[in-house]
Amino acid sequence: MARKQPTKPNRLASAAQQRRRSKKEGSSRREATVLIPLTYKDGSRIAPGVVDAIFEELFRHFGGWTIEGRVKGAYRMQSGQKQVENLLKVSVILEAGQLPILESLVSRWCRELGQETMLLKVADFTIKFVPPLPEAENR
Numbered sequence: 001m002a003r004k005q006p007t008k009p010n011r012l013a014s015a016a017q018q019r020r021r022s023k024k025e026g027s028s029r030r031e032a033t034v035l036i037p038l039t040y041k042d043g044s045r046i047a048p049g050v051v052d053a054i055f056e057e058l059f060r061h062f063g064g065w066t067i068e069g070r071v072k073g074a075y076r077m078q079s080g081q082k083q084v085e086n087l088l089k090v091s092v093i094l095e096a097g098q099l100p101i102l103e104s105l106v107s108r109w110c111r112e113l114g115q116e117t118m119l120l121k122v123a124d125f126t127i128k129f130v131p132p133l134p135e136a137e138n139r
Contacts (some may be wrong), residue, residue: 028096029127034106035087035119046113053108059102062092078116093127
């Protein structure tokens, strides 16, 4: 008589269980996007080392960053003049309680880069870091 093999626990939770766990685990996580200018207001290029230092600060405080690409945007300056800029769109994942840290960093970069303002967007999505399935479960 063949011995019955023990069944492996199902590591794939039901959708309802995943939603409950997701809300509990990631409820305070936010995605923040910052537009980093690539030039000063006079059109001169911001040195790559300055931008690299911004990335290092993001990594130190939030554990990572993602460049979503280069974007171009226009806005009306306080003087009424139209300003068109090339920017890097950078996102970070942070805990809701870390938002004041990011706002402080962006405010300082704004001053250091000679900007009137810098765009900071904070999204309230469900954020999860999903690891790969163990090899045995891919079948």
